[in-house]
Amino acid sequence: MKDAEKEVKYLIVADRLDNLLDLEKDLQQLGEQAWDIFNAPYEKQKWYNESIAKNMYVGLAEQDIPPFFEDFEQVIQRVFD
Numbered sequence: 120m121k122d123a124e125k126e127v128k129y130l131i132v133a134d135r136l137d138n139l140l141d142l143e144k145d146l147q148q149l150g151e152q153a154w155d156i157f158n159a160p161y162e163k164q165k166w167y168n169e170s171i172a173k174n175m176y177v178g179l180a181e182q183d184i185p186p187f188f189e190d191f192e193q194v195i196q197r198v199f200d
Contacts, residue, residue, distance in 0.1 A: 121178070135171055
């Protein structure tokens with residue numbers, strides 16, 4: 120993620136954001152059972168998404184950071200905290 124081209128970062132973050140928004144809905148409807156859908160447990164999912172968030176800004180100029188990066192960070196906070 121650190122060394123990826125900005126377009127690749129955009130794609131990765133957009134995909135993860137979409138997945139986390141779906142997960143957030145599932146958590147509201149199913150509760151903790153929603154985690155059973157995944158191959159990786161909660162802690163690994165948290166680590167993975169937080170790692171993406173930590174590295175998504177690396178190498179990007181301020182004007183190249185899309186607004187949905189902040190949305191991604193906010194969803195991570197809601198889902199994993």
